[in-house]
Each structure stands twice: as structure tokens, then as C-alpha cells.
Amino acid sequence: MSTPSAQPGGAAAAAAGAVDAATLKPIQVKLVLLGEAAVGKSSLVLRFVNNEFQENKEPTIGAAFLTQKCKLDDKIIKFEIWDTAGQERFHSLAPMYYRNAQAAVVVYDITKPASLDKAKSWVKELQRQANPNIVIALVGNKLDLAATSRGVPAEEASAYAAEAGLLCAEASAKTGDNVMDVFTEIAKKIPLEQLLAARGGRGGASGAGGSGAAGTGRVDLNAGPGGRNTQQGPCAC
Numbered sequence: 668m669s670t671p672s673a674q675p676g677g678a679a680a681a682a683a684g685a686v687d688a689a690t691l692k693p694i695q696v697k698l699v700l701l702g703e704a705a706v707g708k709s710s711l712v713l714r715f716v717n718n719e720f721q722e723n724k725e726p727t728i729g730a731a732f733l734t735q736k737c738k739l740d741d742k743i744i745k746f747e748i749w750d751t752a753g754q755e756r757f758h759s760l761a762p763m764y765y766r767n768a769q770a771a772v773v774v775y776d777i778t779k780p781a782s783l784d785k786a787k788s789w790v791k792e793l794q795r796q797a798n799p800n801i802v803i804a805l806v807g808n809k810l811d812l813a814a815t816s817r818g819v820p821a822e823e824a825s826a827y828a829a830e831a832g833l834l835c836a837e838a839s840a841k842t843g844d845n846v847m848d849v850f851t852e853i854a855k856k857i858p859l860e861q862l863l864a865a866r867g868g869r870g871g872a873s874g875a876g877g878s879g880a881a882g883t884g885r886v887d888l889n890a891g892p893g894g895r896n897t898q899q900g901p902c903a904c
């Protein structure tokens with residue numbers, strides 16, 4: 668496969684270079700997952716990043732960090748994902764993770780109404796204290812259990828989300844239902860042009876992560892149990 672006009676300095680080459688720069692330089696988006704313990708935050712991330720599911724996932728300690736790249740139109744988005752622990756004793760750490768985040772996924776378990784209450788309190792906290800432009804998605808996980816043990820009517824969650832100005836979806840980390848779509852919808856709602864402009868010549872989104880994420884396209888999981896180090900998988904974004 669040849670590129671006929673690839674001489675340096677040629678107009679076509681310059682144009683091709685411009686396309687490449689826009690295409691290849693990922694836009695970093697810091698995303699945080701919040702929600703009660705055991706609603707499936709880590710499982711949703713594992714599904715999104717690795718397309719895997721573990722039946723008895725051990726609880727997250729503190730927080731875990733993972734990355735996943737997605738293509739949206741001509742842009743590459745690099746999600747820098749902070750998967751927080753849901754236990755109350757870790758609550759005071761949360762602002763560290765949602766500070767400067769461009770997106771938040773607030774998760775509840777559709778079989779547990781109390782987990783929606785907890786999700787609402789996270790939304791309130793984000794709306795008070797996080798970046799005012801943060802894109803928030805409310806995700807009801809464990810959709811695979813809807814037929815046997817649904818405890819939260821879908822309409823209740825979507826009415827609340829509409830009122831609070833959130834994206835909203837039900838998903839299953841177990842089956843993979845809707846998981847990619849959640850991240851795709853978030854990517855679409857983030858003002859990417861603004862992020863690009865803000866990035867300017869500094870080569871990275873401001874304040875995103877600060878975590879030493881490998882720039883090699885590898886997923887980097889530090890902290891958290893298991894300590895897996897996994898390859899980046901394909902993304903449906």
C-alpha cells in the first residue's frame with residue numbers, strides 16, 4: 668500500500684499529517700466510578716477494558732486504575748478510569764478521584780433499591796463538588812437478574828436521571844449487555860473539542876489521572892486486589 672504524496676513538505680503530506688495528528692493523539696478523559704460496594708463497578712470496568720467477567724470478584728481496596736482507548740469518529744479517547752471502593756470507610760478518599768474528572772459512572776444494583784439511594788447521594792455530592800461540566804451516567808447494573816429479582820423499576824431510575832440531568836442506562840457486566848454503550852454515550856457527551864483546545868501544546872489533558880499510566884496502550888492496573896496487568900482489548904466506542 669503506497670501513499671503517493673508522502674514527500675515531506677508536500678501539501679498532501681501536510682494534510683495527511685494533520686489527519687494523523689488528530690487521529691493518533693489520544694484525548695485523555697478522566698472517569699471515576701462511584702457507587703455502593705458490590706453493585707458491580709469493578710465488573711463493569713473489567714467488561715469494558717478486557718471483555719471479561721469474574722463470578723466472585725474480590726472487593727476493591729482503595730481504588731484501582733485502568734485505561735482503555737476508544738475511537739469516536741476521527742478521535743481517539745483514552746479513558747483513564749478510577750474504580751473506587753464502595754465501602755463507607757473509603758468515602759473520604761473519593762474527592763481525590765472525582766476531582767478534575769470529566770466523567771463519572773454512578774452505579775447501582777437493579778436488585779437493590781438501597782443502592783439507588785446511595786447512587787443519588789453520590790450524584791448530589793458530584794453536583795456540589797466535582798467539575799461543574801462533569802458528565803454523569805447513572806448505571807443500573809445486574810440487568811441479567813431483572814426477570815427474577817428486579818427491585819428498582821427502570822422507570823423510577825430514568826425519571827430520576829432525567830430530572831437530575833444524567834445519562835442513564837441499565838447494563839449487565841455479566842452478559843456485557845449495554846456496557847460498551849454506556850462508555851460510548853459518555854464519550855459522545857464530553858466536549859472533546861474543548862478538551863483538545865485546553866490541552867494546547869502540553870500534550871495531555873489537564874489534571875487527568877496523574878497516575879503514571881503507561882503511554883503504550885497497555886492497561887495498567889495498580890492497587891486493588893489481583894494486581895493483574897492486562898493487554899488492552901478492542902473497544903466498541
Ligand SMILES: Nc1nc2c(ncn2[C@@H]2O[C@H](COP(=O)(O)OP(=O)(O)O)[C@@H](O)[C@H]2O)c(=O)[nH]1
Nearest residue numbers: 704705706707708709710722724809839840841
Ligand atoms: N449477576 C450479576 N452479578 C454481577 C454483575 N456485576 C457484578 N456482579 C457480581 O457482583 C459482585 C460484586 O461485583 P464487583 O464488581 O466487585 O462490585 P463493586 O464492589 O461495585 O466493584 C461480584 O460477585 C460480581 O461477580 C452483573 O452484571 N450480574
Ligand SMILES: [Mg+2]
Nearest residue numbers: 708709726727
Ligand atoms: Mg470494586
